[in-house]
Amino acid sequence: MPIQILMPALSPTMEEGTLAKWLVKPGDQINSGDVIAEIETDKATMEVEAVEEGVVSKLLVEQGSEGVQVSTPIAVLLEEGESTDAVVDAAPAPTAVDCAPVVGSAPPPPATPVVQTARELEIPAGTTMKQITVRDALRDAMAEEMRRDETVFVMGEEVADYQGAYKVTRDLLQEFGERRVVDTPITEYGFAGLGVGAAFGGLKPIVEFMTFNFAMQAIDHIINSAAKTLYMSGGQMGCSIVFRGPNGAAARVAAQHSQDYSSWYAHVPGLKVIAPYDAADAKGLLKAAIRDPNPVVFLEHELVYGKTFEIPDMDDFVLPIGKAKIRREGSDVTITAHSRMVGFALEAAEQLAVQGISAEVIDLRTLRPLDIATVTKSVKKTNRLVCAEEGWGQHGVGAEIAAAVTAEAFDDLDAPPARVFQKDVPLPYAANLEALSLPGVEDIVAAANQVCYAQPGGSVVIDTMAVWKS
């Protein structure tokens, strides 16, 4: 059958073009790959190569023709052994070309993934509690998972011989050896990518960043390679990996070593993002993160590593990812926080109580998936919301929560949600400026007063608010 050569689209946006020049004439034998014509688009002059081989039977469009629509037949080719007779009157009925797929309207997203109702592991009666630092809770989580699963290994700068820049990997080398506790060169982009490859290869890497500030060099692999590949592979390429390390402000190390990346990672589908506060959550959630088949960004906090908390002294304490925790019940205002800010929120709640304001403190614990349901439920009770975070406000975690709660519980709100965040500047070094920049207990107290229309240090104000509520 004679072959029609169609006007090709030479760029994603081309709809028509000028057939500038024919480089073949009827009777010419052509092979696939031969340049047969030049076509001008609005951007450039491009060469057209033959895809089929045969003898040029007829040129249907004269050279110099402008505005030739894409997919218009421009020439007829005869295959070996065919005669011209076969063609002559064959009206150039364009081969039915499938149009580019029509884009259908997107269905609504599935209802906000129901956060696993996995009940928080109940601590059996009689379980003893023990005191432990967050640092050691994290260490124990890794050690337990490495004992449990041979494919789990930890890599990063100074994790082995040096025992961890912040001693979070202390004694792991001694127990598991250098095959599974791997010191890397200072090469974040490279070892993050290598970790992703190892995960594709069936291992479960724990990649430690000395701090998340340095992970900016590796963020391409965290997002483009780890988070997106499952989707881009139609579900084939799972990537079970944990990226962990201290995140947020440290003490007096200035802007490049003090940044909160919570909202950066929480923005990205394909990741899970966890930011625990106390030792039990650090341990239970890190164990869950290591077992999770997805890439998990696990944000720790240097200034919390040394704090001691109670933790149940039991085997296999694992917590569900995606579940916020009400750390203090209250009735007048809901305060959300994660990581180190949870401690400040709890202190603020104490101060507010003195004022007569009863604050409910919600520890988000997981930032993606975000447990908005727990926050909304609380706001329906308190009618007021303060979102506290350590990072910058613009496009921050608090902005997301405020928007979501406003959308879901607008009629329940008695005041616009208030946000607490770092001042909109790089973190300064000078002690006084650093203190001014970072959000703390007073900021949360002030914000709670604002949404309660009260004065800090003032007496009970909730009675007057009753008027508002009724």
Place this chain on the structure above:
Amino acid sequence: MATKRTSSAASRSRSNSSAKKSGKPGITKDQLMRWHRDMLLMRRFEEKAGQLYGMGLIAGFCHLYIGQEAVVVGVQAALEEGDQVITGYRDHAHMLATGMDPKGVMAELTGRIDGYSRGKGGSMHMFSREKQFFGGHGIVGAQVAIGAGLAFADRYKGNKRVCATYFGDGAANQGQVYESFNMAKLWSLPVVFIIENNRYAMGTVVQRASSEIHLYKRGASFGIPGEEVDGMDVAAVHDAARRAVAHARSGDGPFILEMKTYRYRGHSMSDPASYRSREEVNQVRKNRDPIDLARKLILDAGYADDEGLKQIDKDIKAIISEAADFARNSPEPDASELYTDVLIEG
């Protein structure tokens, strides 16, 4: 082409370049016939993809491999079952080389549900765990670190597998490539780095982008041996790859192969390739084409005659035609696919 190598203790024991005379002693009829067929399949596949692009059935970025076929065919022939392959965005031929089905690859190009990524990846993002093909990566150089990681997993498991990690002369200037070289050598990872030097990083000729244009030397400061290979000669590629793979598999660590090759088409579909002359392209096509070269060897050796080769061509056209029809007729993904495969549930 004179063989050029960087020295290293590990590569000293290599036998004298037998591939130089590849006419080729050591190459069997079966090998040559197979390689010729595989290269032809890739070329016809790519030509068809270009045609479907012109018809609006394939969209976005589409980087064709035409001209470079000897590289991937020669290297793949040196790998064993279970070895991994990873590359960048000019990846269709690598998929076919690992045995992925042309129908599934073409259907991914048309964005349909029967594509390898269910239509969600496209030209640059396809994978097959079954065939140990790990992509298909759109970020220039990212596959090098990931490839080193696959090799890390191999070494960790002690499974004697090797990862063939491909990248181009453009990616060879990415910092993470050297981070990966360093770790690969430091930990003796079983990885072969294959630099497909097709002379142009998009529109920039190697000399304008690289202070050291002999890319096989790029591992020297890490102690990684390297070798320059005529990437238009499938037998030479196979010979070099065989030695490099054996080196990696034996536990001696990484090896770099710089394949001197050439792409006939533009960088992507919308590239008019005005940075080089038509004469340059024609010269390579006329004198150095890897398929013509294999065809000549077959005829000279009497392994097949013109008729026999025509029949092969015909068979391949039928396969490609079937793939194209399949890719046109496969449905678009259902709208419900929008939210699947974001996370593994459970």
